Amino acid sequence: MPLILTLVFVLREGQVLLGLKKRGFGQGLWNGFGGKVNLADGETIIQGAVRELQEESGLIGNNLEKVAILNFQFEKDMGKYTDLEIHVFKTSTFEGEIIESEEMLPKWYNISDIPYKEMWPDDAIWYPVMFAGKLFTADIKFSDEKTMISHKITEVLSFE
Numbered sequence: 001m002p003l004i005l006t007l008v009f010v011l012r013e014g015q016v017l018l019g020l021k022k023r024g025f026g027q028g029l030w031n032g033f034g035g036k037v038n039l040a041d042g043e044t045i046i047q048g049a050v051r052e053l054q055e056e057s058g059l060i061g062n063n064l065e066k067v068a069i070l071n072f073q074f075e076k077d078m079g080k081y082t083d084l085e086i087h088v089f090k091t092s093t094f095e096g097e098i099i100e101s102e103e104m105l106p107k108w109y110n111i112s113d114i115p116y117k118e119m120w121p122d123d124a125i126w127y128p129v130m131f132a133g134k135l136f137t138a139d140i141k142f143s144d145e146k147t148m149i150s151h152k153i154t155e156v157l158s159f160e
């Protein structure tokens with residue numbers, strides 16, 4: 001069973017809100033907002049996505065749309081992070097004020113100016129597909145935490 005994670009992108013006119021991860025998995029990298037879904041407590045994936053967005057950015061996303069499911073495999077044993085299933089959402093409607101949390105430093109980026117060099121290597125592959133408005137699944141393999149060895153993107157019509 002893969003670990004189920006969420007990732008949320010808040011959009012406004014030509015920009016996306018990213019956060020610099022200050023601790024834990026992906027520390028020092030810019031990313032969307034997300035984390036583990038509390039499945040054991042009966043939390044749904046969408047509820048987990050809304051909760052993590054609020055915890056890490058201060059914003060309440062009220063209309064999350066699923067854009068992708070990313071399936072990651074790591075060849076090296078990464079402890080708890082072996083297989084990941086990341087559910088990716090976007091929203092352009094939100095409430096609240098942006099806050100810096102202990103985990104994330106939020107910042108708006110122009111979509112034409114995303115800091116891919118300071119991000120997970122897979123991001124440069126699939127962000128452009130997301131920003132083109134496509135829905136997709138992706139199968140991505142890493143040999144270790146830094147090295148992507150393969151990726152395959154499959155467009156889908158919906159996530160029902």
Ligand SMILES: CNc1ncnc2c1ncn2[C@@H]1O[C@H](COP(=O)(O)OP(=O)(O)OP(=O)(O)O)[C@@H](O)[C@H]1O
Binds near residue numbers: 026
């Ligand atoms: C391998 N390539 C990757 N590319 C892009 N994004 C990736 C990723 N791998 C993980 N992510 C995201 O990184 C966050 C980790 O979250 P993570 O800190 O582990 O979760 P959570 O906040 O529950 O942790 P703690 O409460 O600190 O344990 C989470 O948004 C997840 O979607």
